Amino acid sequence: MRICFTKSQLTDFYNKAVGGVKPEIPLIKGEGELKIRGLALGVEQKAIEAKLTKSFGDLPDYRTVNLKEQAQKSADLLNTDYEKAKRVAMGQETPPTDLLPEMVFNAVEERALREGDITTLKDLGTTSELLSEATTMGQRIRALGERNPESPVAKIIEVVKAREKQSGIADVGKAKSQEAVKIKNEIAKVKIPKETWDSFISSLVC
């Protein structure tokens, strides 16, 4: 089941983080066993830590958050379940306990950049639900982009925002939703023929 936050919950969560209390993130049990961290993981953790320190280090909101620990946890998640980390960064899944989603977002971006994973970089900038305008998380992640001029995701977001502004469309969100409905209708038009069903079921028979 997907866990949703209301605006007030997010605000509360943010205020607690600012106030020095470790943020309360719904407990999601991590899956799979932790792999032993090798040299590569150490390098990754260092890179993530450096990035987190650069992005968050002097923000009073994050002074109470142990960035080293967050970097380690992000690196762990990336190495044990990269797909899950991506889903967290995309806002499709909640992060494991005590791990802030923007930390995972940063870590995924870092790895995607290193590996030249353009699809993930692009998706982070264009379709991540964490970036939703209405959420506190979106504002927090965008603020990070401003603090890290070398972030490709931040630049993708900038370009998309600029293009939205230049498009002359009054409500881009609404226009996208309307177009999405058209695509959905197009998908709905494609029916699975009876013969396909038959052959599909037959292919399953022992």
Added chain:
Amino acid sequence: MSFCLPEQLATEFKKRLKSGEINPDSFAELTSDQRRSVLSDFLGEEMAKNTNALFESKLLLKNQKAGMLTWAKTVAGLKPEIRRDILAKVERMTEVLNPKTEKAFLEDLASYKLGVNISLSEAVRISDLAKKVSEEKVSMEKGGDRMDYGRAVVEFNNYVNDLKIGKITLKDIIKSPTEIAGQAKSIKASFDNSAIFRQGWKTLMTNPGIWIKNARQSFTNIWNTLGGKNVMDELNADIVSRPNYDLMKKSKLDVGTIEEAFPTALPEKVPYLGKIYKASQDAFTAFVHKTRADIFDKYIEIAKASDIDLTSRFELESIGRVVNSLTGRSNLGRLEPIAGVVNNVFFSPRFAKSHIDVLLSQPLGLERVGGQRISTFARRQAAINVVKIVGGTAAILTIAKAINPDAVELDPRSADFGKIRIGDTRFDVSGGMASYITLAARLITMESKSSTTGLVSKINSGEFGALEGTDLIYNFFENKLSPAASVVKDLLKQQDFQGRKPTLFTEAQNLFVPIPITNYQELRDNPNSANLLLAILADVLGIGTNTYSIKSDWNRNPGVELTQFKNKVGEKKFQEANDLFNKKFNDWFWQLKENERYQELTDDEKQRVMSSKRAELKQDVFKKYGFTYIEEKKTKLPKF
């Protein structure tokens, strides 16, 4: 997956489909959980889970892809590159869309159609450039050339900025009044290297070493730009790779920004002249940005030596404000949210405000950063600056006065205050700050000293034609209007700055003729102006020149006598006669100024002498044009 369905369960499945108990169309629209639930009724939990997984990957995914591909192939107006991206994105799908992912995925596809997405090739380029920046940074940290890192950052930023700006069409320009206003301002401010003394005056007085280095570099920059080199990219590479660059950003130092005098780069596109425009623009921007960065670095060194907490954003922003103002770019305070509008109305509002901030707000701690007075450290630097600026400027004026006592006016109520006067030409050696002191002096004393006749007049005296306090403020701001706002004002008043009726030609001139050319015209037309070459050179380098003499404008409040004269001789000869009158009066006045008896008179007596001469000369001019005033009979009004 080693999974198979027993014969009887497969038959049951088919039976349910045939009977309609499972509707094939609505089954596809259910969520995974719902589908599993439907199947588990007759397949059991485990079989249902596996069957649904295979259904999703073998049938549903294909189905969804087919629908999306049909949409992508039929939707009109897509560029081939974008259509290719959509098709690739759909082909890459490995999982069926669920309600969690569907919205984001479909809206992402939709954004391609709306032209608000970014293509894969653009994302690849962004990623490559970001990676290059990252690698160069590591190399710099290991002792490599910091400029390589800087250049990588600039290349990255330039590419992203190009994507953000998109293509500007002629239609966009014509449709946008602000774009035209911006171009007018840019053109007016071009064809010179005025930043070195205008924006740089305060730096010259406070940080002469930095000033000399950067002023010299500005000429090299002009040469390099004309030779086709990209000066700004190199400068930005230098700035972004400095060790203090992060502090610069946190302090909101205005580097890498668009300067208010050059809000648009479009005139660069004009053949031939565009190159000169660009050279001028680059010289301006490079000078102020480099000066800003250099002074900031210097202040950071001082702050470190003074144990100032440089992790404090307040402290950094305070330093940033002082450096920005010192280099001619201030924060507009409460007007900041409408800075764009203010910039369209006034020529250089940030520069104008910088004078007030440097002379008053910052040294006195009146400027606020985040609701607090600027930091003590920043205030102290501002106070040191103001002493250096006032002291340095006063020293220059003192030397000028020692050479020629009449060249310098010490009375702040006069517009000549803070200027060196040669003939009818005034050279502003205050970087534009003197006019603020003059305005303040006039408002405080409620007296104004004419810069042409030297007579002191009362403000708000109530006499006919006397200045009022509001006139002072209006005139002050009128001088600061942007070219576009100036044209609007002329059209509303039906009179330009020189009192002429606005025409298409005069207003086009107001909008698009660069300031050095206008000043050349002023100098050329005045026989008592300073040496033409010297004055032009000073103006081009930012020592503002103004050439004017005593001028009576017969078009303003002409009265019955002049109206009759105008009606008789016509518009052209009337203007000619007005010019002749002014010339005669100025010739007389230049001799009179040296007369000791005249100098001993009171201001009131001097005024009367001049009024009497004006009347005499006017009659001489009338005579030359064969005009004698005939008193018009007054029309008798009926008694009521």
